[in-house]
Amino acid sequence: MSGCTEQDLEKDFFGQPGVPGYALARLIFHRELSNTDVQTIQPLSVPEEVIRFQTALEKSRHALQDLLQQNEHEDAREILEAHLLMLSDPEWISTIHSKMDSGQSSLQAVLETGKEFAELLSALEDPYLKARALDVADLTQRVCGFLSSNLQSVQSLSLSEECILAAKDLFPTQLLSLNMKLLKGLVLESSSRTSHTMILAKALEIPVLLAVSMDSLSSVAAQEPQKAALDASTGRLVLNPSAKTLKWIQETIYTDEQRRAQEEIWVSKASQSADGVAFEVACNLTSSSEADLAKKKSPEGCGLFRSEFLLIGKSHVPSEQEQLNEYEKVVQKMAPHRTVIRLFDIGGDKQVPELQVHEEENPFLGVRGYRLLQKYPNVLKTQLKSCLRASRSGPVSIMAPMITTLEEILHFKSQVNLAVEELKTENKIQGALSYEIGVMLEVPSLAMILPEAVQHVDFLSVGTNDLIQYLCASDRLNKEVVHLQDPYNPALLRFLKLITDQLKPQLKDRKIWLGMCGDLASYSEFTPLLMALGFRELSVPSSDILKIRKAIANTKMSYANQLLQEALRVDSSQGLSKLLKSHQETNTRS
Amino acid sequence: MSKNAESLIHITLETGLHARPAGILAKTAGRFSCQIELEKNGVKKNAKSILSLLSLGVSFGDQIKCLASGEDAEAAVAEVTLLFQNNFQGPT
Numbered sequence: 159m160s161g162c163t164e165q166d167l168e169k170d171f172f173g174q175p176g177v178p179g180y181a182l183a184r185l186i187f188h189r190e191l192s193n194t195d196v197q198t199i200q201p202l203s204v205p206e207e208v209i210r211f212q213t214a215l216e217k218s219r220h221a222l223q224d225l226l227q228q229n230e231h232e233d234a235r236e237i238l239e240a241h242l243l244m245l246s247d248p249e250w251i252s253t254i255h256s257k258m259d260s261g262q263s264s265l266q267a268v269l270e271t272g273k274e275f276a277e278l279l280s281a282l283e284d285p286y287l288k289a290r291a292l293d294v295a296d297l298t299q300r301v302c303g304f305l306s307s308n309l310q311s312v313q314s315l316s317l318s319e320e321c322i323l324a325a326k327d328l329f330p331t332q333l334l335s336l337n338m339k340l341l342k343g344l345v346l347e348s349s350s351r352t353s354h355t356m357i358l359a360k361a362l363e364i365p366v367l368l369a370v371s372m373d374s375l376s377s378v379a380a381q382e383p384q385k386a387a388l389d390a391s392t393g394r395l396v397l398n399p400s401a402k403t404l405k406w407i408q409e410t411i412y413t414d415e416q417r418r419a420q421e422e423i424w425v426s427k428a429s430q431s432a433d434g435v436a437f438e439v440a441c442n443l444t445s446s447s448e449a450d451l452a453k454k455k456s457p458e459g460c461g462l463f464r465s466e467f468l469l470i471g472k473s474h475v476p477s478e479q480e481q482l483n484e485y486e487k488v489v490q491k492m493a494p495h496r497t498v499i500r501l502f503d504i505g506g507d508k509q510v511p512e513l514q515v516h517e518e519e520n521p522f523l524g525v526r527g528y529r530l531l532q533k534y535p536n537v538l539k540t541q542l543k544s545c546l547r548a549s550r551s552g553p554v555s556i557m558a559p560m561i562t563t564l565e566e567i568l569h570f571k572s573q574v575n576l577a578v579e580e581l582k583t584e585n586k587i588q589g590a591l592s593y594e595i596g597v598m599l600e601v602p603s604l605a606m607i608l609p610e611a612v613q614h615v616d617f618l619s620v621g622t623n624d625l626i627q628y629l630c631a632s633d634r635l636n637k638e639v640v641h642l643q644d645p646y647n648p649a650l651l652r653f654l655k656l657i658t659d660q661l662k663p664q665l666k667d668r669k670i671w672l673g674m675c676g677d678l679a680s681y682s683e684f685t686p687l688l689m690a691l692g693f694r695e696l697s698v699p700s701s702d703i704l705k706i707r708k709a710i711a712n713t714k715m716s717y718a719n720q721l722l723q724e725a726l727r728v729d730s731s732q733g734l735s736k737l738l739k740s741h742q743e744t745n746t747r748s
Numbered sequence: 749m750s751k752n753a754e755s756l757i758h759i760t761l762e763t764g765l766h767a768r769p770a771g772i773l774a775k776t777a778g779r780f781s782c783q784i785e786l787e788k789n790g791v792k793k794n795a796k797s798i799l800s801l802l803s804l805g806v807s808f809g810d811q812i813k814c815l816a817s818g819e820d821a822e823a824a825v826a827e828v829t830l831l832f833q834n835n836f837q838g839p840t
Contacts, residue, residue: 240767240798243774249797278803290767290802474808477762479837 168403169378171370171395174349176356178391179365180411181322181343182404185386185397187376188325199306201263211254211264214304219245221300225335237330241297250275265305272298296329322388322395326372330355338362343388345395347372357444361451363701365390421704425456429707431689432714438695439707440495442675446487452700459495459553461619461697462675463488465541466502475502475512475537481544486551493552498619498673498697499545500598501538503527503559512537522633527560527598532569542577546591555594557619562601567614571595598675599657600624608660612670619697620657622676626650645678646731646738651687655726658692665692673697683738685709690722709742751782753821755814755829761836765806767798769836774798776827782818784828795828 201207219242226238244250250271257267272294279291322343323336333344333355341364349369350356359366367390378397387396387407396403429439440461441452449460468476468484476484489497504513505526513534518524531538545556558570574595581587596617597604602625604611612618622645627634629649632642644650664670673695678684680702688696689710698706721741728734761769777784777795784795788810793800795814806812816824 236768240771243771243798246778247774247797247799249794249800275799275803279799282803282805284764284805284807287764287766287802287805293767294799474762474764480763 167398168400169397171345171375171397173345173370173393173395174368175390175393176344176346176366176368177360177364179343179363179388180391180407180414181365181388182399182407182411183320183322183342183386183388185324185345185384185395186321187372188323188328189372199263199265201261201266204258204261207258207262207264207267208255210305211258211268214264214268214301215245217304218297218301221335229334237293240293241300244293244297245301265302268298268301268305292329296332322386324370324372324375328355330358333358333362338364343367343390345370345375345388357448361448361700367393367395370395421708424704424707424711425454427707427711429458429710431710431718432712433716435689435715437689437693437710438495438673439703439710440498440673440695440697441700441703442697443488446484446491448700449488449491452703453491455700455703457492457495457700457703458695460488460492460497461673461695462557463497463499464503465499466504469502469504475540478540478544478547481541482547485544485548485554489548489552489554496553496555496594497548498555498557498596498617498675499548500557500559501528501531501541504530522627528558528562528566528570529560531558532566535573538573539577539580542574543581543586546574546577546581546593547586549591549593550587553592553594555596555617557595557617558597559621560601560624561597561599562603564607564610564614567597567611570597571614596670600628600676602628602653605653605657605660608657612661612664615670617671617673618661619673619675619695620654620693622650622674622678625653625676629653644731645681645684646735648726648729648731648734650678651725651734654688654691661692665694671695680706682706682709683742686713686718686721686741687725687738689713689715690718751819751821752815752817753825754816755825757812757814757829757832759806759808759810759812759832761832762808764808764810765801765804767802769831770798770801772836773801773828773831776831777824780816780818780820780824780827782816782821782824784814784816784821784824787813787815 202210222238222242222245226235229235229238253271253274254264254267257270258264262270276291276294279294280288282288320340320342322345323341324345325347327346327348328344343365344359345367347370356366365388367388384397385399387399387403389395389407389410399407429437431437438458440459441455441457442462442464443449443452443460444464444467463485468481485499502513503526505521505524513530515525515530515533525533542556545554548554556574558566561567561570578591594616596615596619597611598621599605599618600621623634626643626645626647630642630647632639634640634643658665658672661670661672665672671694672692674688674693675697679688679696680698682705685696685706686709696706725734725737728737759765765773774796785792786795786801786804786806788804788806791804792815793804795801814825814828
């Protein structure tokens with residue numbers, strides 16, 4: 159009798175919420191194969207190792223071809239096709255063969271060759287080519303997985319039961335190759351929230367916990383897989399949960415699943431208030447492949463296409479044709495609904511040489527957004543031309559970020575006209591073009607010249623994330639003042655009222671439409687207020703579409719107006735939060 | 749009787765030789781029986797190997813050479829040159 163209670167066996171690990179959600183399953187580890195693994199393996203005879211390698215090559219090919227068949231995601235397809243080509247690369251194959259000829263095991267040969275090619279690529283300056291070293295590493299792991307039966311590699315791992323997977327990090331293709339029905343959650347050592355893998359996980363609605371040390375986790379989890387309760391919403395992983403913890407997680411999972419199942423009925427419903435007033439719930443996107451996932455929730459268009467994601471890993475701004483290819487895909491997928499393409503919204507902190515600025519002390523208050531585009535009119539013009547050409551494939555709205563003055567709006571308009579003229583001269587378009595132009599409302603100064611500004615645009619979209627930042631003079635990335643990024647600050651609501659009051663005549667006459675694309679749009683307790691204020695469109699991450707659609711449908715306009723009046727009288731953040739949350743409860747019950 | 753052919757190519761691909769064009773080039777080169785190489789600044793790489801092509805680091809504005817030796821060397825060089833001239837647009 160050890161005197162050890164089950165509570166003692168339970169062990170907590172804390173990390174950062176990556177994608178919210180819950181899971182209860184066995185925890186299994188994925189570890190990349192490395193040279194230390196290789197040393198324990200005795201090579202067979204050369205011909206035997208050659209056969210091993212050929213077999214592994216064939217299996218890898220089939221695995222990739224299967225993945226290609228199953229996968230609609232365009233980014234994934236491109237990667238998979240490149241990997242297939244790499245598998246037939248004569249230099250790669252001959253290097254592996256010569257190593258095997260000199261007596262190395264196939265595993266060692268593949269690992270070393272992979273390392274050599276990856277190093278060659280990493281040595282290049284071009285960030286895109288540098289990143290291809292990752293592809294070589296990914297592919298090497300895939301082939302090695304078939305070469306070694308003792309060691310598990312994700313690509314050859316066929317999940318036979320539900321599990322929570324723990325790893326240092328995962329490549330996007332590794333994530334996509336896993337059986338989604340069996341993958342209940344992810345625990346990663348990486349803390350990047352914006353990596354491609356994270357964006358995919360969010361779209362796939364897999365709970366992810368970040369920033370958990372694999373060394374400390376595996377030292378407790380030992381050799382045998384253990385049961386684990388994952389709470390990725392709060393940021394906790396519990397190994398060997400006690401009966402009490404088990405009960406709690408099972409109830410939480412059940413409630414969560416009920417909520418999701420109930421939400422699914424909202425896929426096919428219209429976004430309209432309880433008394434029939436129409437709204438639009440659109441999706442925020444970073445790529446055309448994300449659009450495929452978003453479409454499952456029937457968004458009424460894309461309210462924010464973050465075009466700057468096209469610049470990631472590139473050493474040059476993509477050409478007009480390359481941008482057109484990407485924009486066209488999204489526009490076609492969203493049609494007949496509109497796609498709002500926001501022009502490159504970045505500061506001069508990226509490595510793209512065409513968009514460099516001198517080092518700044520306050521980059522968020524410096525040359526970014528439209529200011530940067532004004533400095534580089536050729537980049538602006540190229541992007542405008544590709545957006546305009548994309549409008550042939552479906553409704554396109556072009557949006558300028560971080561607009562501060564009326565002069566900038568006039569400049570934007572004239573640049574659009576110039577782009578149209580140039581397209582006509584180059585014979586790239588025939589006939590009339592149909593498109594919308596608009597601006598983001600995130601710099602407070604714009605709110606003070608709205609009557610003039612709206613004469614020149616077709617729409618406005620409020621970017622609450624940066625708006626709160628500028629309004630409350632606090633840096634989003636500064637932990638010391640993040641508490642000032644408070645959506646319940648009465649100042650924000652009153653500021654929104656200041657904006658919409660000025661727009662009443664135009665909104666009434668439908669001369670412009672008003673949308674929101676910041677985080678605030680995802681807060682369902684704010685939805686009635688936004689409806690009453692006059693926001694016609696709310697653009698949110700695809701995982702929030704159904705929640706907001708439901709909130710709209712549960713709200714009568716008369717109720718929304720009443721709640722707005724009440725909310726405007728509240729003078730504290732706590733008071734507003736209390737008011738909205740209590741109203742949300744009564745509203746959903748009735 | 750081994751034939752040799754070569755051509756000088758000026759890179760107008762805005763993104764340089766990235767995975768997509770490198771893949772197309774490797775596939776195209778693979779169809780010929782002759783040996784085909786690309787040369788940049790004295791470094792030669794097998795044009796049938798996508799990894800070797802990527803590691804050559806060909807960027808916008810570079811001057812490179814395409815070299816081939818074998819039976820169909822001339823046809824090979826012509827087709828590779830055409831690929832670059834068209835910036836890898838068109839059916840593959």
